[in-house]
Amino acid sequence: MPTPTAHEPPVLYERRGPLAYATLNRPRYRNAQNSAMTYALDAAFYQAAADSEVKVIVLAGAGEHFCAGHDIGTPERDAHLPFERRAGLWWDHCGKQGAESRFARESEVYLGMCRRWRELPKPVVASVQGACVAGGLMLAWICDLIVASEDAFFADPVVRMGIPGVEYFAHPWVMPPRIAKEFLYTGDRMPARRAYEVGMVNRVVERAELAERTEELALRIAGMPRLGLALTKRAVNQAEDLQGMHTGMDSVFALHHLAHAHNAETAADPLGGMDVSAMKKAST
Numbered sequence: 001m002p003t004p005t006a007h008e009p010p011v012l013y014e015r016r017g018p019l020a021y022a023t024l025n026r027p028r029y030r031n032a033q034n035s036a037m038t039y040a041l042d043a044a045f046y047q048a049a050a051d052s053e054v055k056v057i058v059l060a061g062a063g064e065h066f067c068a069g070h071d072i073g074t075p076e077r078d079a080h081l082p083f084e085r086r087a088g089l090w091w092d093h094c095g096k097q098g099a100e101s102r103f104a105r106e107s108e109v110y111l112g113m114c115r116r117w118r119e120l121p122k123p124v125v126a127s128v129q130g131a132c133v134a135g136g137l138m139l140a141w142i143c144d145l146i147v148a149s150e151d152a153f154f155a156d157p158v159v160r161m162g163i164p165g166v167e168y169f170a171h172p173w174v175m176p177p178r179i180a181k182e183f184l185y186t187g188d189r190m191p192a193r194r195a196y197e198v199g200m201v202n203r204v205v206e207r208a209e210l211a212e213r214t215e216e217l218a219l220r221i222a223g224m225p226r227l228g229l230a231l232t233k234r235a236v237n238q239a240e241d242l243q244g245m246h247t248g249m250d251s252v253f254a255l256h257h258l259a260h261a262h263n264a265e266t267a268a269d270p271l272g273g274m275d276v277s278a279m280k281k282a283s284t
């Protein structure tokens with residue numbers, strides 16, 4: 001595999017038969033999600049949604065890891081750049097202070113985007129290997145199904161920053177609440193097998209077979225009628241929201257920003273002074 005450069009697209013898009021593949025493509029940074037990747041992913045998802053030939057979307061990560069989280073320290077970190085207003089919820093964060101910047105940005109690019117992606121009118125299957133950490137969880141959790149390889153692990157270590165979990169707070173809906181507390185309180189890695197046991201992932205497969213088994217499942221789903229799939233997806237999502245997911249996330253998002261504000265007021269920065277190496281050290 002050639003060494004990717006900064007000029008390579010942060011998300012690769014490919015259609016194969018009834019499947020569209022969106023592949024996170026910053027493997028040298030364990031697919032850390034910067035804004036360029038966020039907007040490229042948004043474009044890929046909506047290209048697939050608009051393409052009548054596409055029945056099912058597969059979200060995968062290039063390289064050894066699915067996604068190590070939001071970009072908090074690579075040379076291409078771009079949180080300071082203006083964002084394109086695609087979720088359309090807030091003004092651009094650039095040149096603003098405090099919550100006018102942070103709340104606006106995270107509402108738009110984290111919570112707002114993830115919610116829209118969860119509502120895509122076609123099934124999305126995540127194909128997860130290696131690290132699926134923090135912001136990476138958000139990308140896996142907006143998918144309808146998750147196929148994980150034996151080496152995959154899931155973790156949300158952001159409580160170490162004094163913050164109650166990532167922005168898309170699906171934790172107590174994708175796993176039982178007591179398990180969610182353990183997951184958050186410890187920040188420990190949850191191995192793929194454990195994630196399967198608690199119902200967070202659909203299948204655990206050999207690493208070498210991940211792509212093939214994901215495709216197999218996606219193709220089976222692609223045999224169903226398009227409208228039937230779209231309505232079924234809506235039905236289950238509505239059920240989750242009736243179980244409080246949508247309003248629960250809103251309430252936790254406020255707590256999340258209380259924590260950012262507390263950090264900004266009392267610590268070195270809104271992340272509680274935790275940089276990439278400190279987080280990496282804490283999560284291994």
Ligand code: ZN
Pocket residue numbers: 106167256260
């Ligand atoms: Zn945040």
